Amino acid sequence: MGDFNSNRSNKVNFETKIQDSQEIVIGKEGLRKKILQKGNSWKTPFHGDEIQVHYRVKLQDGEFFDSSYDRGKTFTFKLGQGEVIKGWDERIATMKKNERAILTIPPNLSYGETGSPPLIPPNSTLIFEIELISWNSIRDISGDGGILKKIIKEGQGWATPRDVDEVLVKYVASSADGKILSQSDDAVEFSLMEGHLYPAMKKSLKTMRKGEIVELIVKPAYYFGNSSFDGDGDGIGILQSSNSNLIIHLELISWKSVVDVIGDNKVLKKIIKAGEGYDHPNEGSLAKVVYIGKLLDGTIFERKGSHEESFEYVCLEGQLYENLDRAIMTMKKGEEAIVTINSHSMFYEIKLVDFNKEKPFWKMETKEKIEACDKIKNEGNVLFKDGNFQCASRKYEKASKFIQFDHSFNNDEKCRANTLRISCYLNNAACKLKMGEHQEASELCSKVIEYDPCNVKALFRRAQAYLRINELEKAEIDINKALEVDPTNRDVKVMYKELKNKQKQYTQQEVEIFSTMLSKLKTIL
Template identity: 90%
Template sequence: MGDFNSKKSNKVNFETKIQELQEIVIGKEGLRKKILQKGNSWKTPFHGDEIQVHYRVKLQDGEFFDSSYDRGKPFTFKLGQGEVIKGWDEGIATMKKSERAIFTIPPNLAYGEIGSPPLIPPNSTLIFEIELISWNSIRDISGDGGILKKIIKEGQGWATPRDVDEVLVKYVASSADGIILSQYDDAVEFSLMEGHLYPAMKKSLKTMRKGEIVELTVKPAYYFGNSSFDGDGIGILQSSNSNLIIHLELISWKSVVDVIGDNKVLKKLIKAGEGYDHPNEGSLAKVIYIGKLQDGTIFERKGSDEEPFEYVCLEGQLNENLDRAIMTMKKGEEAIVTINSDSMFYEIKLVDFNKEKPFWKMDTKEKIEACDKIKNEGNVLFKDGKYQCASMKYEKECNSFSFLFFFV
């Protein structure tokens, strides 16, 4: 008898505490919420996310009649997809991880005029105690449900790979019934320009951050993307019309710069440089580089650790494409520059550089001397048959002279 009275007293105290909590109104259809325990994050789930919750439910004036706690297993569903009553979709979207709350859900956001016999009569208001355990973020990569990305592990930072970058990944691709089609446990590296195996990987990787692990669900229409790809196991998938499941991890990537803007001169970062500055036209640069063909044949070598090669940027002393790639580098940076569709490449290090003094910082005498120097350099380039470089020098001299005439 004592235990019964004790339990009854505890229940009364709990109900009293709930009544004392501040109530929040959600939306305009009568949904109300009281927070029992605050969450431990600022994030809330999005529509489409896969949610895990514990709950118990009762009628407004009754006893609890259903509980996931009693079953010992959280309830899982996709938010905003109509898999649960509308009051859940709207209410849980306001919750944070580990939050516990009491929701009062009116009939129009629950089971309405019909109810859910035999436990829930028509026009019933329901009281749910819900604990948001966690969720997996799911994103529609293709925009039409063709490629869905479920985040298993969040990545680091904010940056994601770009179209020309080279990525290092691990993955396992299988059919929806678990047949493994392709697998790379030891990591594989490839350029996003070219792609690798399943086109959905390329599209998804551009949305991922370093260290992120995801599960991709790929519908048949996206086996090939816009290519004629015939990857591992596609025949098995086509015969069954099954979804392709890819467990994908983005380990890291190497940033690649499209130097000219036409994908013909690409600079792949090997080692980051110092600071933010880089050479400009007229800078004195110190470099070490080796030019190679794709078969490894060395066709050019300049500079060494003991004596780097010195030259003036855009003076016609180097291959112009290589020169422009160096002008995107920072002091101490190491990179591989690929030219003309992989026919040749350069392994290069920018040891140091001194930038040309800006024209607007010069006094009148220095400006006149600079104009004369630019003109003479253009004449030398013209005599050597380097007409494009000479034209650029003459244009620079004209612009500098106009600047000088205007301000003197």
């Protein structure tokens, strides 16, 4: 802790502070503390951080023999790395910036049985007055010591970039002896998905806040990424051969938030201008937008709306390309964004001018719920007739949600709701059959049969689904039940013939397979 110098002048003040403050015991090894001045922050340093302190020290019942104040220079060390006595490592980890305290450190937490002759005898208790001036946070970003991040300037706020965001940075990469290997003359923008130059930069930027400046100490294993190196090739080669560290001075100027709309990185929304508030459109919202669709070469292939008159449409009703529609549903009023679709083959420049959300069903009166269900079901019917089965299916699903909970309905309303519910399930099952989603179709029909075991349409459509997935025994049960209820139903009779033909085909196939097996067996014998 520096050269030992005498400092008798501060003895009276020091002892007065000890008498005036209240002492507490820390831990179970005899470390005691008295706070002289509280810190001005809630933060405390972590192990590995680079600490700057001022201190004075004396022996118990002795005089000061060392002081950083007298030297006019703070004492610097790394916390928790064994660079100072154990009592310092334990206590300073709990201090806040500008906190001043008196520590009474027993021999077992200082210089022990050997002491530090000639000024510190064996088994000496030391009295320190310590002031925590500041610290530079050092983090092990890679978890294996390969990338250490030292914070030079704290960033703003709490947010950090995510994997898909686009960052704007400045950097200087150099060898440990100060030779510059690569640097950004101007700010550089790149996507964290793709990275830039060194993988250490990509990994570290995801831990940084806006305006944060850091120094990265990078081991050779983290020199290169997938992107091509554009720095001093000879310089980095020398670093590799000598197994030397790479030093990167890195500043995160800002970043543009990117939203992975679908969850597979194929539809990405980059926010150019933030919107208002927290709300965004949902299914059925009336949205007003202005957008331009472009190919990568700048060719415009679609344009909707203008600054004078925006384009109005209803969300998720098939009026727009679905992935674009879903991207708009993540936007806020007034937000401007660029949406990239299908691995960057095309993109849209979009502004969500305004939107009106539908009234949620839990805020509706019972009459409103029934009316909304009927209205949306009829909208689904129109879409079904037009062959838009996917959008029609979504309409039926949405309609049924309005009457999902009918405990507050009166008897007449429950009867009407049950009729609508059955209709929505049956119509949605028809959509699922058209789309080849046979399992989903059978499940919807089963819901109807729970309400009405003799519903011929439900039995018929479930039998259709079973036939398509070759569940012939289940199909036969439903067909027979339907014929019991309605023996003259033409559609069910046609399906019965189809079932019998399939059963006959399977019987023939089984006979052929058995005959082939017998022939092979005879040949062997």
